[in-house]
Amino acid sequence: MAHTAVASSASEKDLWGGGVSPMGASYGKLMMWFFLLSDAFTFSGLLITYGLIRSSHSAFVGDHASFVFSHDYWPVPEKVFEAVPFLHGVELPLVFVGLMTFILIMSSVTMVLAVEAGHRMDRKAVEKWMLWTILGGITFLGCQAWEWTHFIVGTDVPTMMNVFNHETGIWDQVPVFGANLHVNQYGPQDFADFFFFITGFHGFHVFSGVLLNFLIYYNTFTGVYDRRGHYEMVEKVGLYWHFVDLVWVFVFTFFYLV
Amino acid sequence: MAHASHEPQVVVLPPNKEKIKKLWTVAGILLFVTVIEFIIAFTMDSGVLKTTTFVLLTIVKAGYIVGEFMHLKYEAKILFWSILIPMVFVIWMLVAFVYEGLKIGEVNFL
Numbered sequence: 151m152a153h154t155a156v157a158s159s160a161s162e163k164d165l166w167g168g169g170v171s172p173m174g175a176s177y178g179k180l181m182m183w184f185f186l187l188s189d190a191f192t193f194s195g196l197l198i199t200y201g202l203i204r205s206s207h208s209a210f211v212g213d214h215a216s217f218v219f220s221h222d223y224w225p226v227p228e229k230v231f232e233a234v235p236f237l238h239g240v241e242l243p244l245v246f247v248g249l250m251t252f253i254l255i256m257s258s259v260t261m262v263l264a265v266e267a268g269h270r271m272d273r274k275a276v277e278k279w280m281l282w283t284i285l286g287g288i289t290f291l292g293c294q295a296w297e298w299t300h301f302i303v304g305t306d307v308p309t310m311m312n313v314f315n316h317e318t319g320i321w322d323q324v325p326v327f328g329a330n331l332h333v334n335q336y337g338p339q340d341f342a343d344f345f346f347f348i349t350g351f352h353g354f355h356v357f358s359g360v361l362l363n364f365l366i367y368y369n370t371f372t373g374v375y376d377r378r379g380h381y382e383m384v385e386k387v388g389l390y391w392h393f394v395d396l397v398w399v400f401v402f403t404f405f406y407l408v
Numbered sequence: 409m410a411h412a413s414h415e416p417q418v419v420v421l422p423p424n425k426e427k428i429k430k431l432w433t434v435a436g437i438l439l440f441v442t443v444i445e446f447i448i449a450f451t452m453d454s455g456v457l458k459t460t461t462f463v464l465l466t467i468v469k470a471g472y473i474v475g476e477f478m479h480l481k482y483e484a485k486i487l488f489w490s491i492l493i494p495m496v497f498v499i500w501m502l503v504a505f506v507y508e509g510l511k512i513g514e515v516n517f518l
Contacts, residue, residue: 273418392473
């Protein structure tokens with residue numbers, strides 16, 4: 151093993167002795183990868199806790215048509231997420247969240263096209279694809295704002311639930327609309343809490359991603375990367391943006407589909 | 409053109425048609441798998457089989473995003489494994505905690 155395929159002039163010892171990149175990636179790109187790995191652990195922490203809490207609750211048994219919201223079992227997601235903007239009262243399960251998934255995947259595609267254009271030093275193309283990516287990100291955030299609003303405001307018909315009254319010290323049967331961190335008309339309180347924490351943490355990532363993407367667009371527009379001689383920043387922020395898409399793939403499956 | 413010396417000489421290469429076509433193919437696969445997931449969501453009864461199918465399809469999508477879009481498949485092998493191997497902890501934690509959750513459920517709701 152005196153010589154490796156990485157560099158014919160570098161022996162195994164020299165490979166890690168400095169002067170060459172054993173991983174074939176720049177410092178910045180490498181650090182982005184390891185940051186994303188740590189971020190993956192954070193998201194895994196949230197999703198695994200969700201898995202623990204959800205599997206400790208009883209699941210709804212029976213025909214989906216007879217499903218009603220109750221504290222006694224975990225809700226069926228397609229019964230909770232069935233609204234679409236401008237179509238009030240129409241039951242379209244998972245359609246809106248499907249659209250959000252489509253938007254995020256498409257913005258990931260435009261991002262990778264921006265990276266490809268960057269490799270060719272094609273400033274105009276990078277600008278174009280970065281703008282599409284930013285637009286996709288903003289659209290996704292807008293959709294999420296609507297989704298949250300709908301989730302918080304609730305359905306037309308409230309769910310009757312036992313809520314503890316701290317004044318009188320007894321449990322009252324009260325109509326509950328929507329959900330927040332105190333009450334939840336859709337089912338167990340944990341369901342609402344995880345919805346806010348997981349989609350909120352992801353949404354915050356999308357938000358920071360949009361800011362970073364805008365920074366990249368601005369630098370491209372002002373010719374920073376042309377002067378620098380390479381468009382590697384597009385690649386690094388691209389990694390972050392794809393990661394945000396990747397997390398959504400998991401959130402979509404484990405929060406909305408399963 | 410007094411500023412000419414400050415402006416970099418940039419050579420713009422033509423689009424790599426083959427690469428771009430491949431990227432759109434990957435996008436098509438991702439959207440196709442999402443559509444399949446949708447169909448399964450409404451046609452299959454809830455249970456272990458449905459959940460397993462969703463998990464597998466999600467891993468397929470994750471593989472395409474990380475491998476192709478994030479280009480990890482084409483990076484140096486040591487980088488590839490440095491990112492993938494730590495995921496073992498996540499998988500173990502997931503299995504352990506979901507199992508734990510099921511046991512907690514048995515105790516709570518008996």
